[in-house]
Amino acid sequence: MAKLQHVIEAQQFTLPLIHELFQTADQMEKILERGGTLDYQNKIMASLFYAPSTRTRFSFESAMYRLGGKVISTEQAHLFSSVIGGETLEDTIRVVSNFCDVIVLRHTEVGAAKRASFVSSVPIINAGDGKGGQHPTQALLDLYTIYKELGYIDGLKIAFVGDLEQGRTVRSLAYLLGKFERVMLYFIAPDFLQIREDIQDYLTRHNVWFTLESELNKIISEVDVIYVTRIERERFGDKADIYEETVKNYFIDRETISKMKEKAIIMHPLPRLNEISPDVDSDPRAVYFRQTKNGLLIRMALLTMVL
Amino acid sequence: MAKLQHVIEAQQFTLPLIHELFQTADQMEKILERGGTLDYQNKIMASLFYAPSTRTRFSFESAMYRLGGKVISTEQAHLFSSVIGGETLEDTIRVVSNFCDVIVLRHTEVGAAKRASFVSSVPIINAGDGKGGQHPTQALLDLYTIYKELGYIDGLKIAFVGDLEQGRTVRSLAYLLGKFERVMLYFIAPDFLQIREDIQDYLTRHNVWFTLESELNKIISEVDVIYVTRIERERFGDKADIYEETVKNYFIDRETISKMKEKAIIMHPLPRLNEISPDVDSDPRAVYFRQTKNGLLIRMALLTMVL
Amino acid sequence: MAKLQHVIEAQQFTLPLIHELFQTADQMEKILERGGTLDYQNKIMASLFYAPSTRTRFSFESAMYRLGGKVISTEQAHLFSSVIGGETLEDTIRVVSNFCDVIVLRHTEVGAAKRASFVSSVPIINAGDGKGGQHPTQALLDLYTIYKELGYIDGLKIAFVGDLEQGRTVRSLAYLLGKFERVMLYFIAPDFLQIREDIQDYLTRHNVWFTLESELNKIISEVDVIYVTRIERERFGDKADIYEETVKNYFIDRETISKMKEKAIIMHPLPRLNEISPDVDSDPRAVYFRQTKNGLLIRMALLTMVL
Numbered sequence: 073m074a075k076l077q078h079v080i081e082a083q084q085f086t087l088p089l090i091h092e093l094f095q096t097a098d099q100m101e102k103i104l105e106r107g108g109t110l111d112y113q114n115k116i117m118a119s120l121f122y123a124p125s126t127r128t129r130f131s132f133e134s135a136m137y138r139l140g141g142k143v144i145s146t147e148q149a150h151l152f153s154s155v156i157g158g159e160t161l162e163d164t165i166r167v168v169s170n171f172c173d174v175i176v177l178r179h180t181e182v183g184a185a186k187r188a189s190f191v192s193s194v195p196i197i198n199a200g201d202g203k204g205g206q207h208p209t210q211a212l213l214d215l216y217t218i219y220k221e222l223g224y225i226d227g228l229k230i231a232f233v234g235d236l237e238q239g240r241t242v243r244s245l246a247y248l249l250g251k252f253e254r255v256m257l258y259f260i261a262p263d264f265l266q267i268r269e270d271i272q273d274y275l276t277r278h279n280v281w282f283t284l285e286s287e288l289n290k291i292i293s294e295v296d297v298i299y300v301t302r303i304e305r306e307r308f309g310d311k312a313d314i315y316e317e318t319v320k321n322y323f324i325d326r327e328t329i330s331k332m333k334e335k336a337i338i339m340h341p342l343p344r345l346n347e348i349s350p351d352v353d354s355d356p357r358a359v360y361f362r363q364t365k366n367g368l369l370i371r372m373a374l375l376t377m378v379l
Numbered sequence: 380m381a382k383l384q385h386v387i388e389a390q391q392f393t394l395p396l397i398h399e400l401f402q403t404a405d406q407m408e409k410i411l412e413r414g415g416t417l418d419y420q421n422k423i424m425a426s427l428f429y430a431p432s433t434r435t436r437f438s439f440e441s442a443m444y445r446l447g448g449k450v451i452s453t454e455q456a457h458l459f460s461s462v463i464g465g466e467t468l469e470d471t472i473r474v475v476s477n478f479c480d481v482i483v484l485r486h487t488e489v490g491a492a493k494r495a496s497f498v499s500s501v502p503i504i505n506a507g508d509g510k511g512g513q514h515p516t517q518a519l520l521d522l523y524t525i526y527k528e529l530g531y532i533d534g535l536k537i538a539f540v541g542d543l544e545q546g547r548t549v550r551s552l553a554y555l556l557g558k559f560e561r562v563m564l565y566f567i568a569p570d571f572l573q574i575r576e577d578i579q580d581y582l583t584r585h586n587v588w589f590t591l592e593s594e595l596n597k598i599i600s601e602v603d604v605i606y607v608t609r610i611e612r613e614r615f616g617d618k619a620d621i622y623e624e625t626v627k628n629y630f631i632d633r634e635t636i637s638k639m640k641e642k643a644i645i646m647h648p649l650p651r652l653n654e655i656s657p658d659v660d661s662d663p664r665a666v667y668f669r670q671t672k673n674g675l676l677i678r679m680a681l682l683t684m685v686l
Numbered sequence: 687m688a689k690l691q692h693v694i695e696a697q698q699f700t701l702p703l704i705h706e707l708f709q710t711a712d713q714m715e716k717i718l719e720r721g722g723t724l725d726y727q728n729k730i731m732a733s734l735f736y737a738p739s740t741r742t743r744f745s746f747e748s749a750m751y752r753l754g755g756k757v758i759s760t761e762q763a764h765l766f767s768s769v770i771g772g773e774t775l776e777d778t779i780r781v782v783s784n785f786c787d788v789i790v791l792r793h794t795e796v797g798a799a800k801r802a803s804f805v806s807s808v809p810i811i812n813a814g815d816g817k818g819g820q821h822p823t824q825a826l827l828d829l830y831t832i833y834k835e836l837g838y839i840d841g842l843k844i845a846f847v848g849d850l851e852q853g854r855t856v857r858s859l860a861y862l863l864g865k866f867e868r869v870m871l872y873f874i875a876p877d878f879l880q881i882r883e884d885i886q887d888y889l890t891r892h893n894v895w896f897t898l899e900s901e902l903n904k905i906i907s908e909v910d911v912i913y914v915t916r917i918e919r920e921r922f923g924d925k926a927d928i929y930e931e932t933v934k935n936y937f938i939d940r941e942t943i944s945k946m947k948e949k950a951i952i953m954h955p956l957p958r959l960n961e962i963s964p965d966v967d968s969d970p971r972a973v974y975f976r977q978t979k980n981g982l983l984i985r986m987a988l989l990t991m992v993l
Binding site: 107108110124126127129130131133134137138143147342343344345350361364365368 | 478
Binding site for chain 3: 414436450
């Protein structure tokens with residue numbers, strides 16, 4: 073098994089490493105069905121969260137416990153530097169790495185995980201660093217969900233819908249999809265929320281086919297994956313009418329999904345606000361709650377790979 | 380052993396189920412004396428608290444650890460829905476049930492636990508839902524304390540003292556006591572804090588003898604159990620004098636207990652404010668700290684019954 | 687092995703007990719190298735913190751997990767008494783001691799740990815009680831660090847630098863050092879931040895040699911240990927210039943350490959603000975991050991001694 077040292081950004085993950093990760097995640101599912109393992113019962117994971125993200129924290133902590141390990145945990149890591157003047161992230165990491173075998177770090181600053189990895193004596197896993205930063209385990213679990221639900225990734229048509237401009241999830245996933253053969257990416261958003269040029273440039277450089285659209289209806293019946301993202305009211309400022317129109321245009325309800333391919337899937341990173349109607353939940357194509365379960369498997373796999 | 384699916388409200392507990400629960404709790408005490416068990420070491424409990432209640436949370440988490448299990452925990456579950464617009468309880472439960480084998484839910488809204496049970500793929504245990512809602516494990520541990528201290532429940536004379544109007548503990552316990560034979564209930568409170576009519580109607584319908592009183596002294600020497608509840612200053616608004624008179628009238632001190640039966644017991648759900656004098660603590664009839672221990676046993680028993 | 691009942695204050699620790707503690711800590715290092723032990727897997731530690739101190743909490747929780755034990759934890763223990771009027775510390779301790787085998791208590795009031803020990807049915811370990819109170823495990827880990835790095839304590843020359851007036855760490859450590867033979871203590875601070883008279887009196891009574899200085903340069907080349915403490919801006923009020931001069935005078939950089947003995951060590955309780963230059967970190971004489979690791983060993987040792 074390849075030894076990962078740290079999990080900092082999506083860019084680290086080559087195709088062979090991705091395949092190995094997915095195979096490990098598949099094994100984790102079997103381990104989970106047998107009730108977990110106690111193999112890691114002398115290992116301690118530290119959840120070092122500088123801002124609360126209970127969803128992500130629970131996912132990692134459950135993963136560690138299913139592996140038999142232990143967890144020390146804070147969602148108030150900023151208090152390490154509560155003294156006037158503050159403690160540097162580097163000092164905190166040097167201290168915490170004495171107490172554990174792996175650190176899961178959530179931070180508010182872009183690049184924090186990389187900085188932590190430079191001084192840590194134990195592996196760092198980036199659980200999100202800043203709005204414009206990375207959240208590689210989310211991108212990996214999204215990719216794994218597509219692979220697991222559809223069986224392959226090469227050649228798939230994948231639509232991203234909603235606020236694509238700021239979503240680090242979409243950005244990282246688009247990056248990873250670019251490594252596969254013949255994928256076709258549809259970015260569906262109003263102009264001012266479209267995917268940024270850096271990702272477009274990256275895809276162009278790597279000969280990945282993509283298109284920018286504003287209407288979902290045009291492509292709904294063609295694509296294999298619809299990846300829906302949260303549309304936050306605050307992003308629209310005083311344009312209340314545009315906000316409401318956007319929500320309405322991209323709303324996924326039973327009528328929308330009636331136009332989808334039978335084998336297509338609907339994904340969402342959660343929490344959802346009002347992008348998807350609850351009466352879609354029972355449709356087999358709605359995989360967003362299964363995404364959560366896949367997140368557990370991917371995090372178990374990553375923990376075994378770094379430990 | 381009967382398989383409980385969820386623990387939502389006191390009303391679920393029939394007499395046979397109560398007896399089975401108490402027998403299981405008795406076994407748990409033996410297990411505890413032997414240092415706990417590792418039988419549940421591949422099980423994870425999620426403490427999902429929408430408001431802090433460290434006392435209740437510690438009791439459940441200690442119970443799970445004594446069974447060998449693991450715990451993921453938050454007292455800030457409201458942050459699951461911190462995004463503008465919020466995530467529904469239902470979505471949160473669907474997500475969290477992927478990470479664990481049982482959810483202990485504390486919520487601020489009446490009926491939350493029932494709603495959670497409709498969508499959860501794992502058992503839900505209600506650890507309190509709203510001021511006017513249910514807190515069934517507290518009622519069960521109170522009932523178990525009476526049973527354990529006195530050996531039986533049928534025919535007992537039980538006084539409730541203090542603020543009976545809002546106390547969900549008293550309401551649920553009165554409900555459960557109504558299932559036993561020939562119990563006699565004394566509700567001792569000032570008029571405006573008396574037990575509500577819905578409970579009175581329930582007791583009348585089930586032919587349970589009860590009386591409403593305002594003076595504790597009248598019945599102090601007759602009863603087998605005095606269940607004291609917290610009298611909160613804020614409930615009296617600007618009636619400071621009535622507040623002080625009430626506290627004084629119902630205050631339990633050495634003089635009060637000198638009038639009690641030798642075998643009677645004094646209970647309190649804790650925390651106490653100034654209802655009971657600390658110099659009563661050492662009296663063998665003061666069982667309120669043993670109640671806490673019994674809570675641990677009942678929660679261990681409930682966990683084994685749902686898992 | 688001597689049975690400790692509670693760990694409340696530095697004063698409890700006689701020379702024989704200190705030696706036994708250090709031997710136990712040495713054994714803990716070996717256990718840690720083997721990946722910890724599961725000997726205490728049926729024991730529960732409660733972290734009962736009335737104010738957050740994640741550094742100390744993580745250290746204790748990691749120690750308990752390395753011993754195989756379990757942990758229930760709160761950094762909001764004040765919420766036990768959130769009800770208007772409050773619950774006494776004594777009542778909270780009586781409740782919590784039903785849920786665990788040892789309580790690690792952090793409190794904001796001087797003397798809280800001692801009060802807790804009077805009513806607890808399980809051992810209490812003081813993890814800091816008030817600014818002017820005790821933090822005995824910190825003092826013990828500091829002492830252990832000197833012993834471990836230098837091999838002995840008798841006859842050492844030890845300088846304390848910075849804000850010595852309020853630092854409970856320095857006060858407790860000076861107290862413990864007073865038990866050893868022929869130590870020489872140098873207290874380096876501006877007048878208004880000098881060590882208080884009570885400690886000076888104690889040292890005089892016990893015939894411990896000490897001197898008060900304001901300049902670090904005078905003694906830098908003589909001493910075996912430089913114990914640097916945090917200099918907080920707020921302690922200087924409106925004397926911004928004195929603050930800056932103090933920081934500058936006591937700043938430890940590569941030039942400072944070039945004057946130190948080759949075998950001397952630099953300690954700091956952490957977090958540091960701007961007392962030590964980061965480019966000193968890689969010098970083998972900078973032991974402040976190893977102090978953290980020693981803290982883990984001392985806490986493992988104390989846990990085994992009380993359990």
